[in-house]
Amino acid sequence: MPKLSLHKPSGCARVRVQGKDLYLGPFGDPETLQRYSRLLAELAAQQHQLQVAQANSGQSTPSQDLTISEMILAYLEFATTYYGPRSREPQSMNHALRPLHALYGSTLTQDFGPKSFKAVRQHMIDVHKLSRTEINRRMGRIKRVFKWAVSEELVSPTILHGLSAVSGLRRGRSEAHESRPVRPVDISQIQLTLPFLPPPVAAICQLQLLTGMRPSEVLHMRPCDIDRSGAIWLYTPEHHKTEHLGFEKHVPLGPQAQAVLAPFLNRDPKDYCFTPAEAEAWRNEQRAVHRNPDRKTKIFPCELKARIRRKAKRQAAPKVRQLQPCYDVDAYRRCITYGIRKAQKAGHAVQHWFPYQIRHTHGTEVRRRYGLEAAQVALGHATADVTQVYAERNLKLAMQVAAEIG
Structure with missing residues (x-):
């Protein structure tokens, strides 16, 4: 926003807007300040209208050159804010998206279909050796990323529709092993x-x-x-x-x-x-x-001095690891x-x-x-x-x- 300045030869308040000088009256006069505030409000309204017009005139269809990696990055930025620092969901999302990024990071989102989705799932079975239930959870998270991208008009809805056709792994119908249920500890x-x-x-x-x-x-x-x-x-x-x-x-x-x-x-x-x-x-x-609880001999003075020196050295050394306020x-x-x-x-x-x-x-x-x-x-x-x-x-x-x- 333009600043109010003093035009010394005339003693007037001057504002430069789009290369032109506007004189608002005597510098320091209350009416001059009122005109300046009104001018700022009008300029802010014009700028907002311009931004809305640019957004409406822009392309509303999903981007055709968005890669999988760019979509993942955009989603993780959203997830960090949405879930907050206490939730472990962003960390779980990171684990789920790693094979997708490794296999198809440079692939365009419009070229990612059900067969590619199944290839990511097979990678989790063959390489990561994950259980069936964990694979289903991670595949569900990947679908959620695409669903979010569709809601932001980054990805075409047809991509999400195709991924939704891929059902989860069924017990006894896949190569993935079953996870052991959590049992009570004695x-x-x-x-x-x-x-x-x-x-x-x-x-x-x-x-x-x-x-x-x-x-x-x-x-x-x-x-x-x-x-x-x-x-x-x-x-x-x-x-x-x-x-x-x-x-x-x-x-x-x-x-x-x-x-x-x-x-x-x-x-x-x-x-x-x-x-x-x-x-x-x-x-x-x-x-x-x-x-040394089994020691029989007495502790000699030289040992005590050595202990004191080691303790002082440890205390003077910079602390590499900072303890957290809670576990x-x-x-x-x-x-x-x-x-x-x-x-x-x-x-x-x-x-x-x-x-x-x-x-x-x-x-x-x-x-x-x-x-x-x-x-x-x-x-x-x-x-x-x-x-x-x-x-x-x-x-x-x-x-x-x-x-x-x-």
């Missing part, structure tokens, strides 16, 4: 692993076992999210899986869960209860205590894997298990004791047709379960 396996985990991670496992929460819900617990006014505490996650559908999530915490959680509430209400920094401090203490799901899973390996080295017969199996264990135990409905509400499963009365009854049932076994 509670004894969890108990054997707990002593080899840092205290925050061990507490997360115990809370999952007592409440059936998803890993992400436990990892993001904060004192301010927990209502401790009643005998049964009520945890309301700041974010959860179904919040975009309008559902509220409430997790009752019974006496056992309260005892596990209590040592981690002594912090700022908005800080996370379980932090990697506390686990790192615990590991450093364990290193100092268990460096993410991948870090939590890796901690459990390390703990299982330590337990196995110590001679315990521990099989490999992962965090989400704990949720299945809790659901199985609740269903065995209280029935299917109790398991549904304890795990927080919800559907769109659940009424408010039904939700209240479920919350009471979930609090009863928490009081007895949580």
Whole structure:
């Protein structure tokens, strides 16, 4: 937009618009400023009308020279904003789109048809060795990318229509192997692993076992999210899986869960209860205590001085890895894997298990004791047709379960 300037010989306010000087009156006069504001508004309106006219006069048909790679890039830019930083969907989209980009990145979208789509699927079977259900999920994501491109008039609707004709792989009718269902982990396996985990991670496992929460819900617990006014505490996650559908999530915490959680509430209400920094401090203490527990000779002064020098050198060195304010799901899973390996080295017969199996264990135990409905509400499963009365009854049932076994 043009700026208001002083024409010194005349003392007038001057504005240059499209190479021409316009004089609006005495410089600094209120009426002059009013004329200047009106001029800016008129110029902005003219510019907007010009942009609309250019858009309407442009080509409204899908681009004929758009490549698959360009379409993927445009979609990923959209997905990053649409799903936000907390969603893992953009990462899942990246995995699904890699074979499409590798095989057909330079291909024009108008030349990509059902046979090309099937070739991408076969590549997932032969090269990536993915399971049938995972392949179907990834092929569905690729279809969603083309559907978005059609909605943005980047791709012809006939392309999406052709891809929609390709059905998913059926059980026993393809070369893809079947995925193994997630099974509950035996509670004894969890108990054997707990002593080899840092205290925050061990507490997360115990809370999952007592409440059936998803890993992400436990990892993001904060004192301010927990209502401790009643005998049964009520945890309301700041974010959860179904919040975009309008559902509220409430997790009752019974006496056992309260005892596990209590040592981690002594912090700022908005800080996370379980932090990697506390686990790192615990590991450093364990290193100092268990460096050589079987040593018989005394520690000589030269060894102490060497330890001090090494410690000072470590502290002065720049920190390459910055600890996050809370665990993410991948870090939590890796901690459990390390703990299982330590337990196995110590001679315990521990099989490999992962965090989400704990949720299945809790659901199985609740269903065995209280029935299917109790398991549904304890795990927080919800559907769109659940009424408010039904939700209240479920919350009471979930609090009863928490009081007895949580």
